[in-house]
Amino acid sequence: MKNILLSSLVALLASLSLNAQVTISDPVDTDDGWTYITSGGFSPATFGLTPVEGDTFFFATTTSSQNRGAWKYFTDVEFIEGNYTATFSVGKLDARDFASGISFLLMADTNDDGNYQYSERILDSRVIVSDPTPASGEWETWTVTWTITGTTETEGSELVLGHDIGFYALASNLNGAGYAFDALDINSTAIPEPSAFAAMAGLLALCGVTLRRRLSRRA
Ligand SMILES: [Ca+2]
């Protein structure tokens, strides 16, 4: 009985990890594929900040109401179904107010040209984060999570699975404020299937029954 339980458990765990998951670790340096919207840019040291990872980091600031951000498509890293977690560093520029709402979103390169098109944003993935706010000249680590399934679409109504993954950090209406962004990791884990949950519950119940029988035999 013990062997049957063990082999069932191994088979179940194997079925859960069949799909290779997404692993992105990016130092956020301008020469590795990042593109940004005009003023601001990549710097090795500015506004009291130095990079968390790599040689430079992205910073944005304006003196008017404008959008500022940076995006990248990760070539040949394609969307699969999963729960996605992005972890990255956000910094506060010394001598500037902190941007009041920075949104982070995923994109899918649905026309496979390596470039960002407005319609390739996954609107459901847009998350505005403001916490914890870094102190002047310092960084904080922020984490955002999303679920991507077979029905997840871009704003242009294209399904995202199988297309290259993109990430966009974007602050709207900076108007005298600013922020910095660096050191991005994106990882996914499999979404457990309901059938896997049922199998797991069945196995646990079976284990319970076996254990109770053994205990009652001993008693
Ligand atoms: Ca960097």
Ligand SMILES: [Ca+2]
């Ligand atoms: Ca594109």
